[in-house]
Amino acid sequence: MVRAVLLLVITLIALPVMAEAPQGYPFQSFDKAMQQAEAENKPLFVYFGRYGCGYCEKTNKEAFSDNGVREAYTRNYVLAYVDSESGKRLRLPSGERITEREVGTRYNAFVTPVFTFMTPDGQPLMRLVGVQRIEDLTEADKKVQQALAGAGKK
Amino acid sequence: MRPHTPWVSGLLLMAASLSLQAQPWEFAEPVAITATSGKGIFHHLESSGRRNIAVSAGTVAVAWEDDRDGTPRIYLARKARQAGGFSAEVKISGNGEAYEPSLVALDQNLFALAWEEDARIHARLVSPAGPGPVVIVADTNATQASLAIHGQQLLLIYSQAEGRYGRIWFQRLAVDGQTLRPQQRCPVDAETVKDDQLYPVAVSLGDRTLVAWEDRRPGHTIIMAAQNSKQAPCRFTAPQRISERPPGPRMPYGKGHGVARVALDSYGANRALAAWADKRDFREGYDIYAADYEGGDERLFGPNIKVQDTFGGFAQQWHTTVAGHPAGRLVVAWDDNRDGNADIVLSWREDDGWSDDLAVPGAAGPGEQNHPTISLDREGNLHLAWIERATVGGPTRLRYMFGRALKD
Numbered sequence: 001m002v003r004a005v006l007l008l009v010i011t012l013i014a015l016p017v018m019a020e021a022p023q024g025y026p027f028q029s030f031d032k033a034m035q036q037a038e039a040e041n042k043p044l045f046v047y048f049g050r051y052g053c054g055y056c057e058k059t060n061k062e063a064f065s066d067n068g069v070r071e072a073y074t075r076n077y078v079l080a081y082v083d084s085e086s087g088k089r090l091r092l093p094s095g096e097r098i099t100e101r102e103v104g105t106r107y108n109a110f111v112t113p114v115f116t117f118m119t120p121d122g123q124p125l126m127r128l129v130g131v132q133r134i135e136d137l138t139e140a141d142k143k144v145q146q147a148l149a150g151a152g153k154k
Numbered sequence: 155m156r157p158h159t160p161w162v163s164g165l166l167l168m169a170a171s172l173s174l175q176a177q178p179w180e181f182a183e184p185v186a187i188t189a190t191s192g193k194g195i196f197h198h199l200e201s202s203g204r205r206n207i208a209v210s211a212g213t214v215a216v217a218w219e220d221d222r223d224g225t226p227r228i229y230l231a232r233k234a235r236q237a238g239g240f241s242a243e244v245k246i247s248g249n250g251e252a253y254e255p256s257l258v259a260l261d262q263n264l265f266a267l268a269w270e271e272d273a274r275i276h277a278r279l280v281s282p283a284g285p286g287p288v289v290i291v292a293d294t295n296a297t298q299a300s301l302a303i304h305g306q307q308l309l310l311i312y313s314q315a316e317g318r319y320g321r322i323w324f325q326r327l328a329v330d331g332q333t334l335r336p337q338q339r340c341p342v343d344a345e346t347v348k349d350d351q352l353y354p355v356a357v358s359l360g361d362r363t364l365v366a367w368e369d370r371r372p373g374h375t376i377i378m379a380a381q382n383s384k385q386a387p388c389r390f391t392a393p394q395r396i397s398e399r400p401p402g403p404r405m406p407y408g409k410g411h412g413v414a415r416v417a418l419d420s421y422g423a424n425r426a427l428a429a430w431a432d433k434r435d436f437r438e439g440y441d442i443y444a445a446d447y448e449g450g451d452e453r454l455f456g457p458n459i460k461v462q463d464t465f466g467g468f469a470q471q472w473h474t475t476v477a478g479h480p481a482g483r484l485v486v487a488w489d490d491n492r493d494g495n496a497d498i499v500l501s502w503r504e505d506d507g508w509s510d511d512l513a514v515p516g517a518a519g520p521g522e523q524n525h526p527t528i529s530l531d532r533e534g535n536l537h538l539a540w541i542e543r544a545t546v547g548g549p550t551r552l553r554y555m556f557g558r559a560l561k562d
Contacts (some may be wrong), residue, residue: 050375050412051369051370051373051374051375051412052372052373052374052375052408052409052412053374053408053410053411053412054405054406054407054409054410055407055408057407057408058406058407058408061407061450083411084412085375085414087297087298087353088350089253092547094194094547095196095221096547097194097196097221097226098196099200101414105472105524106546106547108470108491110433110438110439110440110470111433111436111437111439112412122547129173129414130497
C-alpha cells in the first residue's frame with residue numbers, strides 16, 4: 001500500500017503540471033541549442049509554447065509521447081523550447097541579448113504551439129502551427145530530411 | 155505605379171487631409187537618441203510597464219540598456235525641448251550586468267530611474283548637475299522594477315523571487331535633494347504566493363496607489379490588480395483578475411489563454427487604464443486589450459475592451475504601452491506587422507471609443523520599428539521613443555519623435 005501511494009506521488013510529481021517541453025526529449029534553451037546546432041551543423045527544431053497552453057499539452061500527450069517521434073526528433077535535430085511569454089534572458093551566437101518572449105516575436109509565434117525547423121543559424125525552413133498528430137510530426141520530419149538531403153546538407 | 159486621374163488624386167488628398175485633421179498630434183522628423191550604434195550593439199527599451207521615456211519641465215529623457223562594452227548597462231540621454239538633438243548619454247548603472255530601466259520625471263528637470271543590476275534593484279536620481287547616489291532597494295533575486303510618482307515621493311514596484319516564484323513588492327522612496335531614501339516596503343499580495351507574479355506596474359491616483367501585474371496562479375498567465383489607500387499604504391486590497399476569461403466552453407487541455415505585459419497610466423481626474431497583449435482569439439495571435447479603472451475595492455476594473463481597429467485583427471500586436479494626461483487624453487501604442495513589417499501604431503480614446511489605428515509616420519515603413527515607449531507632457535504633446543533596425547537580428551538604433559498637440 002505504502003509503495004502504491006509512493007508510486008502515485010512520484011507519478012504525479014513527474015507529470016508536467018503545465019504545458020512545457022515534452023518529457024523524455026533533450027529540449028534546451030534556444031541560445032544553447034543554437035550553439036550546439038552550429039557546432040554540430042545540425043538543424044534545429046524549435047518548440048514555441050507558453051505557460052498553460054492547451055494545444056501544447058494535447059500535442060505533448062498525443063504526439064510527442066510516440067517512441068518513433070521521440071527517436072526521429074532526438075536523432076535528427078537539436079531541440080529547443082521557447083516559452084513565448086517568458087522574460088528569460090538568452091544570448092544568441094550573434095552576441096544579441098534577447099528574451100524568450102522576443103524570440104517568439106521574431107519568429108512570429110503568434111499562437112502556441114508553433115514548431116519551427118531551422119538551419120543551425122536560425123533561418124526558418126518549415127513550420128507547423130497548432131496541434132500536431134504523430135503523423136504530422138513524422139511527415140514533417142521526412143520532408144525536412146529530404147529537403148536537407150536534396151540540398152546536400154546531410 | 156500608375157498615375158492617378160485628377161479626381162482620384164483629389165479624393166486621396168481629401169482623405170489624407172481628413173485623416174490628418176483627425177489626428178491629435180503633428181509629428182516632427184525622428185531624431186537619434188544616441189550616436190552609439192553599429193555592429194554588435196543592441197539597445198533595449200523593455201522596462202516593466204514600458205516606462206522608458208519621461209518629460210520634466212522642458213526636458214525629455216530616455217533610459218535604455220545596451221551592451222556596447224560587452225556588458226549590459228543602463229544609459230540616460232536628455233534633450234531640451236528646443237534642442238535639435240540629444241546630449242551625450244550618461245551611464246547610470248555600475249559595474250554589474252544591468253537591465254530594464256524604469257524612468258519617471260519629477261519637477262525641475264529631475265528624473266528618477268530604477269533598474270535591475272546583478273539581480274538587485276537599484277535606484278537613483280539624475281538632475282541637470284548629474285546623477286545622485288545609488289540606493290539598493292532589494293538585494294537578492296529581484297527584477298522587473300517599475301517606478302511611479304506620488305506627489306514628491308517615488309513608488310517602486312518589482313518582482314522578487316521567494317522560493318520558486320516571483321512576488322510583487324511595493325516600496326516607497328522619499329526624495330531628499332539628490333538622494334533617495336527607502337521608506338515602507340511590503341508585498342502587494344499578502345497571501346503566500348502559489349505561482350509567479352511578474353512584470354508589475356503602478357500608478358498613483360490621488361490618495362491611493364493602483365498596481366497591476368502578470369500572475370500565473372491559475373496555471374496560465376492573467377493580469378491582476380490591487381490598490382492601497384493613503385490611510386494604509388502597505389495594505390492592499392485582495393488581488394482581482396483584470397483580464398477576462400473569454401466566453402465559451404473550457405478546453406479539455408491547458409489552463410487558459412495567454413496574456414502578456416500589462417501597461418498602466420492615469421488620465422483625467424484619477425482615472426486609469428490598463429492595457430496588455432491578449433491571445434484570447436488564438437487565431438489572431440496577441441491583440442491589444444484594455445480595461446478602465448472603476449475604483450471600487452470590490453470591482454477595480456470594468457469590462458475588457460479591444461483597443462486596436464478591425465484591420466489589426468490580421469496582424470499580431472506586441473509591446474503595449476499607455477500614456478494619459480490629466481485633461482483626459484489617453485493614448486495606447488504598440489507595434490504590429492499589418493503592413494508586412496513591424497511598425498509603431500497608435501490609437502487614442504475618442505468620445506465614442508478608440509480611434510482608427512495610426513501607423514506613426516517616421517516610425518513605420520521598411521525595416522523594423524518596435525518596442526515603443528510614450529509619454530504625454532503638460533501641453534499634451536506626445537513623446538515617442540522606439541527601437542529601429544534595418545534587418546531582423548541586425549544592430550539596433552534608438553529613435554525619438556515629437557508629436558505636437560493639435561487643438562481640438
